[in-house]
Amino acid sequence: MDFDLMMRVFPFFLEAALVTVQLSILTAILGLICGSLGAAARLSRLRFFRAIGATYVSIIRGTPALIQIFILYFGGPQIGIQLDAFSAGVIGLSVNIGAYMTETIRGAIISVDKGQMEAARTLGMSRWQTMRNVIIPQAARLMVRPLGVNINALIKGTALVAAISVIELTYTAQRYIGSTYKPFEMFLISGALYMIIIYVTGRGIAWLDRKVQIT
Amino acid sequence: MGLDFTVVPKFFDVIFIGVGWTVAITIAAGLLSFFGGIVFAVVALYGPLLVRLPFRLFAWLFMGTPLLLQLFLIYFGLIQIGIDLPAFVAGVVGLGLHFAVYNSELIQASILAVDKGQNEAARTLGLSRGQALRKVVIPQAVRAVIPPIGNNMIALLKDSALVSVIGVAELTLAAQQAIGRTFRPFEFYVTAAVCYYFINLALEAGLRRIERHIQLSR
Known part of the structure; x- marks a missing residue:
């Protein structure tokens, strides 16, 4: 174990970890937006929107995230979408995780007791009012934990953008493995940084989950 | 540069071989992850402390870091200690071990959930531990x-x-080879995505059959 080398390269890994954090935060926000829209589409009364939602989930969950990112980044310019690697990475990862979040959010909404909807409608609330004031507040409590699982997967998923040369943690590890021939040391540094990011996020989600539960 | 999918059929042979390799890797790594998962679960639950603790650390590290990083570690790490595995073997080992750890977590919980009476009855009948x-x-x-x-197999x-x-x-690299010769990334990555989608459908259908078979034999 070459601790000297590890100390020397550590600052570069720390900088790369910040990029991974940025990628994760942006992807989580955009992914939640995609997931909410997807769930709204899948639960719509209009068949057209339901079909769009189902197709989105099926295509994205049926193909590898890496291919989706490649289509966007390398294939995008052919259909007039020019993105730099970082933006392509964020958008590709968000659209990907959004499909998984669609199912999480939809699952939470449909597991709210049917009687809630019926009771609110009987009291004269419109469908939209019921959704906003009765169903979603209850569903939100149910979705914090499973969304946390999605976010955990998303953080590890950000490593994929190393393949389109975004200088984040995995790309940096790969580069230093190539130049120092010390794969174990480089794995340990980057692995530890990933674990810290995931641990802190996990604690945050557990805190949020406690906060939203009715005691 | 517009889209031109007519170049795709010329590379059907390349794509087809890629599909074959993807299926081969999935089967090999899938089997490794299944049987490895069982072995890992038994080691994690019943192994001696000196084996159990390092194993827990290994499982924890594998679940907390990206697969891509692990593949780099296995491929380049083994070269460093003098084992020059072919890329295919390194890929199968990396994928297989990664998912073995996830399967092991499922199997561990399931072993603990099996009714205690089953074990007691078997021991009473004279079976060893x-x-x-x-x-x-x-x-x-x-089975549960x-x-x-x-x-996990679909993942x-x-x-x-x-x-x-x-x-x-495999399939992704096959698409990249075709792109290298035609400079048409959109067409070939979409082709690869379509192939993955259909392999996925076939795998899901196969898994449903297995699940039905297990439910019937209960």
């Missing part, structure tokens, strides 16, 4: 977690695209 585990407890435990293990198929990064010639 190992026999009771192997012939009574594990078959029931594994086939559906979530199936989900494995999609993650097999990652081994293209360490140079395993």
Whole structure:
């Protein structure tokens, strides 16, 4: 174990970890937006929107995230979408995780007791009012934990953008493995940084989950 | 540059071979992750402390870091200690171990959930501890977690695209070869995506059959 080398390269890994954090935060926000829209589409009364939602989930969950990112980044310019690697990475990862979040959010909404909807409608609330004031507040409590699982997967998923040369943690590890021939040391540094990011996020989600539960 | 899918049929042979390799990797890594998962679960639950603790650390590290990073570690790490594995083997080992850890978590929980009476009855009938585990407890435990293990297999198929990064010639790399000659990334990556989608459908259908078979034999 070459601790000297590890100390020397550590600052570069720390900088790369910040990029991974940025990628994760942006992807989580955009992914939640995609997931909410997807769930709204899948639960719509209009068949057209339901079909769009189902197709989105099926295509994205049926193909590898890496291919989706490649289509966007390398294939995008052919259909007039020019993105730099970082933006392509964020958008590709968000659209990907959004499909998984669609199912999480939809699952939470449909597991709210049917009687809630019926009771609110009987009291004269419109469908939209019921959704906003009765169903979603209850569903939100149910979705914090499973969304946390999605976010955990998303953080590890950000490593994929190393393949389109975004200088984040995995790309940096790969580069230093190539130049120092010390794969174990480089794995340990980057692995530890990933674990810290995931641990802190996990604690945050557990805190949020406690906060939203009715005691 | 517009889209022109007419170039795709000229590379059907390349794509077809890529599909074959992707299927081969998925099957090999899938089997490794299944049987490895059972072994890991037994080690994690019943192994001696000196084996159990390092194993827990290994499992914790594998679950907390990205697969891509692990593939780099295995491929380049083994070269460093003098084992020059072909990329295909390194890819199968990396994918297989990664998902074995996830399967092991499922199987561990399931082993603990098997009714205690089963083990006691088997021991009373004269089976040794190992026999009771192997012939009574594990078959029931594994059977109960086939559906979530199936989900891991589907994830494995999609993650097999990652081994293209360490140079395993599968579907994603086949698409890249075709792109290298035609400079048409959109067409070939979409073609690859369509292939993955259909392999995925076939895998899901196969898993459903297995699940039905298990439910019937109960």
